[in-house]
Amino acid sequence: MTRLSKQSQVVKPVAEGDRASTVAMEARLLEIPDTLSVKQLADLLQVSAIDVIKQLMRNGIMANINQTINYEAAAAVVTGFGYQAHLKAQASRKSASLIREIKKQQRQQGKELAGLKPRPPVVTVMGHVDHGKTRLLDAIRQTNVMDSEAGGITQHIGAYQVEVNGQKITFLDTPGHVAFTAMRARGAQITDIAILVVAADDGVMPQTLEAIDHARAAGVPIVVAINKIDKPEANPEAVKQQLADAGLLIEEWGGDTICVLISAREKVGISELLENLLVVAEMEELKADPAQPAAGVVIEAKMDKTKGPLATVLVHNGTLRSGDTIVVGDTWGRLKAMFNDTGKQVRKAEPASPVEILGLNSVPREGDTLTTVADEHQASALIEKRKKETQALLTPKSVSLSNLFEQVSAGRVKELNIILKTDVQGSIEPIRSSLEQLATDEVKVRVIRSGSGNITESDVMLAAASKGIIIGFTTGSEPGARRLAELEGVSIRHYDVIYNLIDDVNSALKGMLEPSQVEVIEGRGEVRAIFPAGKRQKIAGVYVTEGKISRGASVRVRRHDEIVSESIVSSLKRFKEDVREVATGYECGLGVKDFSEFEVGDILELFRIEETG
Ligand code: GDP
Numbered sequence: 001m002t003r004l005s006k007q008s009q010v011v012k013p014v015a016e017g018d019r020a021s022t023v024a025m026e027a028r029l030l031e032i033p034d035t036l037s038v039k040q041l042a043d044l045l046q047v048s049a050i051d052v053i054k055q056l057m058r059n060g061i062m063a064n065i066n067q068t069i070n071y072e073a074a075a076a077v078v079t080g081f082g083y084q085a086h087l088k089a090q091a092s093r094k095s096a097s098l099i100r101e102i103k104k105q106q107r108q109q110g111k112e113l114a115g116l117k118p119r120p121p122v123v124t125v126m127g128h129v130d131h132g133k134t135r136l137l138d139a140i141r142q143t144n145v146m147d148s149e150a151g152g153i154t155q156h157i158g159a160y161q162v163e164v165n166g167q168k169i170t171f172l173d174t175p176g177h178v179a180f181t182a183m184r185a186r187g188a189q190i191t192d193i194a195i196l197v198v199a200a201d202d203g204v205m206p207q208t209l210e211a212i213d214h215a216r217a218a219g220v221p222i223v224v225a226i227n228k229i230d231k232p233e234a235n236p237e238a239v240k241q242q243l244a245d246a247g248l249l250i251e252e253w254g255g256d257t258i259c260v261l262i263s264a265r266e267k268v269g270i271s272e273l274l275e276n277l278l279v280v281a282e283m284e285e286l287k288a289d290p291a292q293p294a295a296g297v298v299i300e301a302k303m304d305k306t307k308g309p310l311a312t313v314l315v316h317n318g319t320l321r322s323g324d325t326i327v328v329g330d331t332w333g334r335l336k337a338m339f340n341d342t343g344k345q346v347r348k349a350e351p352a353s354p355v356e357i358l359g360l361n362s363v364p365r366e367g368d369t370l371t372t373v374a375d376e377h378q379a380s381a382l383i384e385k386r387k388k389e390t391q392a393l394l395t396p397k398s399v400s401l402s403n404l405f406e407q408v409s410a411g412r413v414k415e416l417n418i419i420l421k422t423d424v425q426g427s428i429e430p431i432r433s434s435l436e437q438l439a440t441d442e443v444k445v446r447v448i449r450s451g452s453g454n455i456t457e458s459d460v461m462l463a464a465a466s467k468g469i470i471i472g473f474t475t476g477s478e479p480g481a482r483r484l485a486e487l488e489g490v491s492i493r494h495y496d497v498i499y500n501l502i503d504d505v506n507s508a509l510k511g512m513l514e515p516s517q518v519e520v521i522e523g524r525g526e527v528r529a530i531f532p533a534g535k536r537q538k539i540a541g542v543y544v545t546e547g548k549i550s551r552g553a554s555v556r557v558r559r560h561d562e563i564v565s566e567s568i569v570s571s572l573k574r575f576k577e578d579v580r581e582v583a584t585g586y587e588c589g590l591g592v593k594d595f596s597e598f599e600v601g602d603i604l605e606l607f608r609i610e611e612t613g
Contacts, residue, residue: 030083033254034071038063040254041074045081055080066237068252119288119351120161120168121281122190122314124220125175126211127197128204132227133175135264136197140171143270158300158312159354160341164274169281170314170352172299177207177214178458184218184465185488188297188367190314193280195273196224196248200234200261204242210458212248213449217417217466221280223258224250225273230263288351292318293372298328298364299354309333309363312356313349313370320349325375326360329368330386332379333360399467400491401504405511408443416443416509417468419459420450423475427498428452431473434502440509455481455492464488473501479546482521494519519607523547523584527602531589538596539571539589542604549606550581555592556605564602565595 032044038056042049042065049065055077056063063069075085125133141160161170172179172191180191194215198208215222224243226236240250240259249255258276262269294315301311311328313320320326324335336359340346349355373379399413407413418435422428428450439445448466449459455470455477461484463470470485470492477485477492485492495501529541542549549555551572557565571591572579582588590604 030078031086032071032074032078035068035252036074036254037066037068037252039065041069041077045078045083047081052077116287116289119286120170120353121192121277121284121286122159122170122172122352123193123195123277124172124177124180124191125195125197126177126180126215127175127195128199128202128207128211131197131199131202131205131208132264133197136195136225136227136262136270137171137173137175139264139267139270140274143267157339157341157354157356159314161353162274164271164278167278167281168352169274169277170354172314174299177211178461180218181214181458181461181465183297183299183367185367185461188369189218190297190299190316191218191220192284192286193277194220194222195277196222197227198224198239198243199228200226200236200239201228201231203235203239204246209246209451210449210462212246214462214465217448217462221257221284222248223260223273223276223280224248225260225262225269227262227264229261230266230268236261286352288317290319290350294318294320294324294326294349294370295372296320296370298366298368298370301363301366301368303363307358309360310356310358311360311364312354314354315349315351315370317351318372319351320355320357320370320372322347324372325379326357326370326372327379327382327386328360328370329364330383331360331362331364332373332376332383335359399469401469401493401508402491404443404508408509408511413467414443416445416505417448417463417466418445418505419455419463419468419470420447420473421455421459421470421475422450422452422473425452427473431498431501434498435505438502438506438509443509445505445509454478457481457484460484460488460490460492463490469493471495471501471505473498479524520610521547521605521607522553523549523606525549525588525590525604525606527598527600527604528587530598530600533591536596537591538598539573539591540598540602540604541587542590543587544582544584546584547606548581548583549588549590549604551579553606554608556607557592557595557598558603558605559599559601564597565592567593567595569593569606 030044032041038052039049042052045052053063056069056073059073059076061069061073078085125137127133140162156173158174159170159172161168183190196208196211198204212222226239228234229236240253243250244253248257250257250259252259258280260269260273260276262273295317296313296315298311299314304310320335320338322335322338326333326335335357338346338349338355338357340353340355346355371382373382399407399416404413404416420428420431422431432447432450435447436445448468449462454475455472457478457480459470460481470490472492472494474496523544524546525542525544527540528543531539531541533539549569549572551569553569555567555569556563569590570593572582573589574582574586
């Protein structure tokens with residue numbers, strides 16, 4: 001058995017994220033959390049896990065390396081190694097860091113006002129495809145329908161409520177982070193808690209990681225549900241390890257995140273999961289004032305042939321009543337009728353209740369806000385005001401490197417959120433740490449998501465919701481991502497030299513970024529055939545897949561991952577006629593200046609260079 005000599009005692013963290021645990025050098029005191037794994041204890045003592053297991057056995061406890069032991073058991077082991085155990089203060093569900101963060105948020109949101117009463121939490125289920133999000137939402141609904149009058153059948157109105165131990169929980173019925181982030185991008189942050197579903201037979205997958213990033217960027221606490229534990233190949237311990245690798249440390253491992261093992265299919269662990277949601281909700285002290293006129297957010301909307309415009313609204317403050325005059329986005333109406341998630345007509349809806357409403361003059365959009373007004377006159381005044389505000393918002397609301405300094409000076413930006421995508425995983429860390437070191441007194445630099453591979457739509461949504469920018473290092477963007485970025489006004493920058501990347505961000509932070517040149521893709525086409533034209537020249541038969549191709553435009557010929565030529569379009573024909581432009585969905589014959597070596601399958605990328613201010 002290895003015993004620690006005085007010299008070998010070092011102040012050493014137990015595990016990542018568990019910074020408070022240190023070995024006290026002088027007093028031979030050892031701080032340990034109220035639960036920890038055998039391995040963590042061995043690391044803490046700097047002995048082998050076998051030695052810890054032997055010591056536990058001497059104390060009558062059989063445990064393997066990954067098993068969790070409590071403070072008492074750990075304390076007895078520690079004594080055997082010549083230490084005195086000391087309970088680490090912060091080791092409880094109400095972790096100090098989490099509480100501090102929550103209190104701060106509450107102060108910012110002015111939640112400490114009088115008249116506020118506790119309200120149910122609003123929960124979104126996230127996770128990788130096929131990990132059981134929908135099944136979980138169904139299982140919760142089936143086991144906890146509040147209103148049995150409707151025969152236990154709930155209506156799909158975009159959200160539903162359940163009752164657990166006399167307390168309500170509201171679930172948004174659209175699982176996944178895409179809807180969550182789309183709402184955030186529109187300024188409607190309605191989720192209080194995210195359930196992260198991870199299948200025990202599949203483990204942490206790309207969308208699991210995305211969901212973690214999205215919830216974190218929104219500052220929404222995560223409760224992990226390890227699902228499908230009924231499957232023989234289920235391996236929850238491996239999932240916990242993968243979560244830790246992804247920086248999400250569950251309580252059992254000394255972190256803040258609650259983790260529950262469930263089977264959505266067998267309805268196992270559902271009530272434990274729900275009770276834990278209530279624990280988190282209680283810590284967050286979610287409050288609203290039911291005495292106020294209602295304010296809410298549209299979570300679903302459609303035109304019904306017989307009923308007219310229908311919208312499901314989640315009330316977030318106040319009480320919504322039949323007969324209220326409401327403005328929703330840029331439409332309005334008098335509330336004719338309201339239905340709850342069991343299809344029952346209700347006369348009022350309190351905070352965190354979802355209701356389907358009838359009476360609007362037109363169909364609003366998801367994410368639109370609902371405000372109660374006194375009368376029609378006030379309604380039209382408010383709509384007018386909102387229209388003006390929307391106009392004003394259309395002028396640069398998003399951050400780009402070129403407008404960063406201006407936004408910082410105007411006090412609009414205090415944090416530069418970056419989404420970093422690279423070709424290989426290995427490039428991430430050096431770039432991330434160099435970027436984070438660029439922080440100034442005025443602006444923090446935060447890499448809110450990093451990963452290898454192309455820039456995706458999900459990256460753009462996260463950037464839009466977090467008012468961030470996307471940086472691609474020797475990687476491309478998926479066509480859908482580029483379109484979405486244009487639509488959302490998200491700035492994407494591509495680099496292939498680290499120095500230039502860091503230099504640009506640094507200059508932008510200091511307001512010294514030269515007007516830079518950005519490339520705008522005008523169109524894309526695919527070479528489908530090759531025709532001879534003259535002695536050496538060849539013409540490519542091209543199908544335009546995106547945007548347009550114009551004569552004289554700059555063009556890049558891509559073959560697999562390589563660029564085989566960068567030149568200009570020297571000739572462009574449709575049916576032997578010279579043309580200036582060819583649009584998406586059409587074919588054309590195209591010549592490229594000084595290039596003839598086309599191959600079928602080559603991709604042509606038409607671009608222009610623009611100066612950004
Ligand atoms: P989603 O894409 O995350 O919404 O996943 P679904 O809820 O559609 O589930 C994907 C598949 O996994 C379906 O075939 C479900 O029946 C199955 N599934 C979900 N939960 C469980 C579970 O707890 N155990 C087992 N064995 N299968 C499950």
